[in-house]
Amino acid sequence: MxxxxxxxxxxxxxxxxxxxxxxxxxxxxxxxxxxxxxxxxxxxxxxxxxxxxxxxxxxxxxxxxxxxxxxxxxxxxxxxxxxxxxxxxxxxxxxxxxxxxxxxxxxxxxxxxxxxxxxxxxxxxxxxxxxxxxxxxxxxxxxxxxxMGTGWYAALAAEVEPGSTAVVVGDGAVGLCGVIAAKELGAERIIAMSRHASRQELAVEFGATEVISERGEEGIARVKELTNGIGADSVLECVGTAEAMRQALHSARPGGNVGFVGVPHEVTLDGEELFFSHVGLRGGPAxxxxxxxxxxxxxxxxxxxxxxxxxxxxxxxxxxxxxxxxxxxxxxxxxxxx
Amino acid sequence: MxxxxxxxxxxxxxxxxxxxxxxxxxxxxxxxxxxxxxxxxxxxxxxxxxxxxxxxxxxxxxxxxxxxxxxxxxxxxxxxxxxxxxxxxxxxxxxxxxxxxxxxxxxxxxxxxxxxxxxxxxxxxxxxxxxxxxxxxxxxxxxxxxxMGTGWYAALAAEVEPGSTAVVVGDGAVGLCGVIAAKELGAERIIAMSRHASRQELAVEFGATEVISERGEEGIARVKELTNGIGADSVLECVGTAEAMRQALHSARPGGNVGFVGVPHEVTLDGEELFFSHVGLRGGPAxxxxxxxxxxxxxxxxxxxxxxxxxxxxxxxxxxxxxxxxxxxxxxxxxxxx
Structure with missing residues (x-):
């Protein structure tokens, strides 16, 4: 064969x-x-x-x-x-x-x-x-x-609930499926982070209510701006880089949750920073x-x-x-x- | 004054x-x-x-x-x-x-x-x-x-549920209160890690069903031995050192949860290791x-x-x-x- x-x-x-x-x-x-x-x-x-x-x-x-x-x-x-x-x-x-x-x-x-x-x-x-x-x-x-199974897990690990606000970091296939999952699980607002027109369109078709093209500190600031300065209830990290994880952790509100499904490559987390963020974190192969x-x-x-x-x-x-x-x-x- | x-x-x-x-x-x-x-x-x-x-x-x-x-x-x-x-x-x-x-x-x-x-x-x-x-x-x-409020939060962050198995890392006042919390929240088995007789006694009085005096790799192995080789559903990390965090993460089963309430001092987490552990993590000031x-x-x-x-x-x-x-x-x- x-x-x-x-x-x-x-x-x-x-x-x-x-x-x-x-x-x-x-x-x-x-x-x-x-x-x-x-x-x-x-x-x-x-x-x-x-x-x-x-x-x-x-x-x-x-x-x-x-x-x-x-x-x-x-x-x-x-x-x-x-x-x-x-x-x-x-x-x-x-x-x-x-x-x-x-x-x-x-x-x-x-x-x-x-x-x-x-x-x-x-x-x-x-x-x-x-x-x-x-x-x-x-x-x-x-x-x-x-x-799709991985996007689903990301949304569950991020504890997306009916009426909640979810951010999806990553506009690859998993991130886009994460948008579907967040919608199916009842998120009221779904903020997709993407700077590619065709992916933005698909994100919106799948249920994203807002699209952010900014990244890094600007991306974090933009999410905060859209969430009364607090951050999102749930963040789906669907990339696996240190930058994406940072984006995700800083986009979540205190007490919010990050589900991370991008296989981490050279990602380290500072215990004290995670502690004071109050953010819950769960990842892994779905x-x-x-x-x-x-x-x-x-x-x-x-x-x-x-x-x-x-x-x-x-x-x-x-x-x-x-x-x-x-x-x-x-x-x-x-x-x-x- | x-x-x-x-x-x-x-x-x-x-x-x-x-x-x-x-x-x-x-x-x-x-x-x-x-x-x-x-x-x-x-x-x-x-x-x-x-x-x-x-x-x-x-x-x-x-x-x-x-x-x-x-x-x-x-x-x-x-x-x-x-x-x-x-x-x-x-x-x-x-x-x-x-x-x-x-x-x-x-x-x-x-x-x-x-x-x-x-x-x-x-x-x-x-x-x-x-x-x-x-x-x-x-x-x-x-x-x-x-x-007591902190031990309570540790148990909630570790998602202690009725019938579950909880491990408490740290035999200070917070850890001991964590034992109380795990019991109140319905844990069936509560494994306290302590090597001090008086603290062991108090842990048992508060509801610990088992006490482990081993630490480090031996402590992890002992927890695994007591949990069918899988690890505990919930782990309360009540110390704040890198060693305690390691103990906690490795004592939890895949899909289990670690609640960490010891203010982390020089604790860093490896993203890939956390990913493949499937362990959920949440900490912070209670x-x-x-x-x-x-x-x-x-x-x-x-x-x-x-x-x-x-x-x-x-x-x-x-x-x-x-x-x-x-x-x-x-x-x-x-x-x-x-």
Whole structure:
């Protein structure tokens, strides 16, 4: 089969790879219906994370089950399934507490930009839809497997409540999905921070009530200006840089909450500053599995359409072009069709 | 009047000071019935915080109102009152949201180890009891003004819930009050970390179900051992050192919560580590004013007795002895009677 392999910064290639097969009785193999390039894939692509030996890429997927291991009974061959970038047995203490992305048997997916994918812990990871969804829903179901699930978690971690004011830091696919989540959870005001016209438009379409193009100290001042000098109830940090975290923490009101879902790169927090801010902070890889049934239902009922974050659709063989377009911010997110 | 003044590390003296008087229409002056030495007073006493010019000390108090400014109508001369170490107008946006210790007009109390004290923002800070309480309740009401209110906040910030498991890091007065709070909020298991026999005993009397004397890596391992390898639902960090924070973060389960109330001294947090821990974190000076009516009621109904943390009672003139005894850990907390 064919799959994407990263060799060096800026160098992603589609190559002939071994077909994945069942290695453990808890595995499944799926035929990929759609996969995509994630903002986090850009860290190694940009040389900001070590690559080491050439290796496959991709952790987002929807597909059709080809084969299951002997212990997998939750899904069966032929079903259309949505999973999470973090696999989970859905039975350990962390899973039972709702933190499937800290499952004791967690394996992060890492080879999904390919025609076929082995899914470890398939029983507790994959959720099948009723029948095969219409093609129009595929992008949104794919979004649910990562960016929409992550935006949802960001909003919950930031404790968005009905009537509250939320700020979203980051206008990538996760930030945009965070706008959807904040709206679904009842935020009255959603302030999106973005300086890109097309992303601003999508943010507004998704429910943002205000858009701020300022950054840094000016961005913080602007948020304060819009919130009676106090700050927002909830802030979704969807980038992962020190600057974005600073923006987020200073945009929250005393007693407010920051949910941070951008994987932190060289972010350190000053304990005393956090203390006196009174801001609550929770982050991490989103426990997408917890939200899958609900989010799939919201997609299939037409209530949300996070698939709109895919503004570039390419055949899998053009995966390199997808990386390049996202790196140059010509595309928000590239969907790949095997 | 007489009041305590710190001159240098290890050098606290009772001196003749000017009587406080009403400076603003929102002030009150109280005659101190009881005050005390706080663990945080030991930072400058130990030379771990700059002292600068000699200055008064103390931020915990209960007393009788002597005089009120023209805008103070919530309390009147002759009433017995309990306040908070952080004054608040109780009307600003932060106060209305329940974060009185981030009041826009906040002033931290700093001269309470004295016979009389001026209370800024008296209207929104002081809560009067029904009549004058019996003397037996005075230590617990004094505790409510700071350590008990702070322990309460730590437990709420750590999201202690009925049936949950809580760990308390720190066996000072705040940590011990944190045990009381965790019990009142319904924790099923309360693991106190202490290696001092008398504090261990008090922790158990207050509701600790287990006591751990190990620290550092061993302490973390012991908590994990007691919690099925996962960690605790809630951790109350009641010290403020980097070591205590590390202990707290590593004792919480994925998705658990750390409430940190020890003023952080040289504590930095690694964003990536916090991210992958899935632990929620909230700290700060406790919004004691929010809890005062409830905690006063719990004290006067005999439900809680946090005054037991005072294991040394001295006349105010022996304030220096109170600092010394706490510094040498001969006393948990020294109550001072003017």
């Amino acid at each position: 064919r799959g994407a392999v990263i060799h060096a910064p800026g160098d992603v290639r589609l190559e002939e790879l071994d077909d994945p097969r069942i290695l453990h009785p808890t595995d499944a193999v799926i035929r990929t219906v759609a996969t995509c390039v994630c903002g986090s894939d850009l860290w190694p692509y940009r040389g900001l994370e070590p690559i080491g030996d050439p290796h496959p890429m991709g952790h987002e997927y929807v597909g059709v089950v080809e084969e299951v291991g002997s212990e997998v009974t939750a899904v069966e061959p032929g079903q259309f399934v949505v999973g999470s970038f973090a696999t989970s047995d859905n039975t350990c203490a962390n899973c039972r507490a709702g933190w499937q992305s800290s499952c004791l048997r967690r394996e992060f997916m890492s080879s999904c930009q390919a025609e076929y994918v082995r899914i470890p812990n398939a029983h507790g990871t994959l959720v099948a839809t009723d029948g095969h969804p219409d093609g129009e829903f595929v992008p949104s179901l794919l979004a649910v497997s990562d960016v 426990p997408v599995r917890r939200y899958l049934p609900d989010l799939i239902e919201r997609v299939l009922s037409g209530r949300i359409n996070p698939g709109k974050v895919f503004d570039l659709t390419l055949p899998l063989e053009k995966v390199a072009e997808g990386y390049q377009a996202m790196d140059e911010r010509r595309a928000i997110k590239a969907l790949l069709k095997p | 007489r009041g305590a003044v710190i001159h240098a590390p290890g050098d606290v003296r009772l001196e003749e000071l000017d009587d406080p008087r009403i400076l603003h229409p929102t002030d009150a002056v109280i005659r101190t019935v009881a005050t005390c030495v706080c663990g945080s007073d030991l930072w400058p006493y130990r030379g771990l915080e700059p002292i600068g010019d000699p200055h008064p000390m103390g931020h915990e108090y209960v007393g009788v109102v002597e005089e009120v400014g023209s805008e103070v109508t919530a309390v009147e001369p002759g009433q017995f009152v309990v306040g908070s170490f952080a004054t608040s107008d109780n009307t600003c946006a932060n106060c209305r949201a329940g974060w009185q210790s981030s009041c826009l007009r906040r002033e931290f109390m700093s001269s309470c180890q004295a016979e009389y004290v001026r209370i800024p923002n008296a209207h929104g800070t002081l809560v009067a009891t029904d009549g004058h309480p019996d003397g037996e309740f005075v230590p617990s009401l004094l505790a409510v003004s700071d350590v 919004p004691v004013r929010r809890y005062l009516p409830d905690l006063i009621e719990r004290v006067l109904s005999g439900r809680i007795n946090p005054g037991k943390v005072f294991d040394l009672t001295l006349p105010l003139e022996k304030v220096a002895e109170g600092y010394q005894a706490m510094d040498e850990r001969r006393a948990i907390k020294a109550l001072l009677k003017p």
